[in-house]
Amino acid sequence: MNAKTTPAAEMVELIAPAAGLDIKALAQLGADASAITLSMLAAPAGMVGVPTSIPVALVNGRSPEARGVANLFEPFRQHPARKSGQAVAQTFEAFCELTNRHKTIDSVIFADADWRNPSFTAVIDYHQNAPAGLAAFGKHRVHYAFPLSEEWKKWIEMNGEPMKQAEFAYFLEDRVAELSSPTEHERATFEQQFQTKIATPAQVVELSRGLKINIDTKVKTATTLQSGEGQIAWEEAHNDVDGKPLKVPGLFMLNLAPFFMGEKVRIPVRLRYRPSGAMIMWSYQIYRPDQAINEHVRSTLAEVRSKTDLPAYEGTPEMPA
Numbered sequence: 001m002n003a004k005t006t007p008a009a010e011m012v013e014l015i016a017p018a019a020g021l022d023i024k025a026l027a028q029l030g031a032d033a034s035a036i037t038l039s040m041l042a043a044p045a046g047m048v049g050v051p052t053s054i055p056v057a058l059v060n061g062r063s064p065e066a067r068g069v070a071n072l073f074e075p076f077r078q079h080p081a082r083k084s085g086q087a088v089a090q091t092f093e094a095f096c097e098l099t100n101r102h103k104t105i106d107s108v109i110f111a112d113a114d115w116r117n118p119s120f121t122a123v124i125d126y127h128q129n130a131p132a133g134l135a136a137f138g139k140h141r142v143h144y145a146f147p148l149s150e151e152w153k154k155w156i157e158m159n160g161e162p163m164k165q166a167e168f169a170y171f172l173e174d175r176v177a178e179l180s181s182p183t184e185h186e187r188a189t190f191e192q193q194f195q196t197k198i199a200t201p202a203q204v205v206e207l208s209r210g211l212k213i214n215i216d217t218k219v220k221t222a223t224t225l226q227s228g229e230g231q232i233a234w235e236e237a238h239n240d241v242d243g244k245p246l247k248v249p250g251l252f253m254l255n256l257a258p259f260f261m262g263e264k265v266r267i268p269v270r271l272r273y274r275p276s277g278a279m280i281m282w283s284y285q286i287y288r289p290d291q292a293i294n295e296h297v298r299s300t301l302a303e304v305r306s307k308t309d310l311p312a313y314e315g316t317p318e319m320p321a
Contacts, residue, residue: 035060038069049135083124084139092300095120095144096307106136109312111301115293116156118146120304123317138320146297147260151178155254159286168282172208179204180255180266190268196250198268204252248273258292265292 037060040053057067083102089095099109099122108126112119124140127133154175163171179201182190190198199207254267270285298314305312 041066082137082140084137086141086143089142089144090147092144092304095122095142096304098122098142099124099308099310102140102142103308103310107310108317109304109308109310110317111297111304111312111314112316113294113297113314115290118293118297120144120146120301121317122308122310126317138318141317146293146300149257149260149262151175151256152258155256155286156289158284159289160283162281162283165280165282169208172204176201176205176208178254178256180253182253186253186266186268190251194251194268194270196270198251198253199249199271201252203249207248254286259296262296267292 037058039056039058041056042053043050055069057069059065059067087098089098099107102124103122104124106126106128107122107124109120109122112121120143122142123138124142125136125138127136127138155178158171181200182198187198248271250271252269252271254269255264257264267289268287270287272283272285273280275281301312301314304310
């Protein structure tokens with residue numbers, strides 16, 4: 001038989017017996033040289049937050065190496081390695097129930113009392129307490145944004161914003177249902193505090209109608225009286241319905257719910273105006289709008305502590321790594 005055309009396997013069968021070698025032993029040695037064995041690799045002493053050992057594949061042969069085997073198992077995973085993601089609760093009750101469903105002994109709740117965007121966030125996988133104090137991922141969360149009412153958002157949106165006379169007149173007319181007459185105590189307290197007159201809803205409505213009458217006229221004078229009211233006259237024969245200069249109160253009361261389907265609160269609002277050329281620019285300033293929001297958030301914070309039996313803090317949690 002020509003050696004050049006003899007397959008390698010046939011060559012071995014011919015040569016090995018002549019050399020006194022065992023064919024099966026040679027085959028086993030070849031297999032052992034390139035075999036892959038599974039072993040456990042111990043973690044170095046002092047490493048925190050990792051397992052004590054991990055599985056690795058030891059590849060033998062001419063270029064031996066250790067390979068991780070975790071990726072081989074990932075396509076067959078039936079459950080995630082850990083909980084993560086943020087659930088968004090639309091009601092306070094749902095927030096408490098979801099938090100109770102997933103909480104651990106290390107879970108905590110943060111209350112962001114920002115009066116423009118108040119919210120609660122439960123961090124389920126939060127860092128452990130001392131003395132162990134091991135860090136956690138902080139990636140499993142439940143979030144609840146307090147639902148601000150549409151009426152409140154509209155008043156806040158225009159708070160402090162200058163408006164032309166026509167714009168302000170229609171704004172007041174559209175929001176008259178959210179106005180309230182002051183109580184005797186409020187009248188005495190706020191008129192003393194702000195040194196100005198406080199208006200009833202009827203007077204605010206009268207103001208808005210008087211403004212609409214004078215939308216297309218030019219302002220003649222704008223003065224502040226000793227009584228705390230303002231007085232505006234225009235360059236036409238009629239200034240208000242009765243043809244008199246229009247009196248402007250310096251304060252009025254809001255009575256509305258800051259939160260959707262929540263309880264109403266009473267808040268004083270300062271009314272401001274300033275001449276701008278031939279026009280009058282109007283604005284209003286809600287007195288301490290943050291106070292009503294913060295009081296409600298803190299009150300609800302005590303309730304969430306009771307319903308979840310978890311520690312709760314005012315602030316925002318760390319960003320997850």
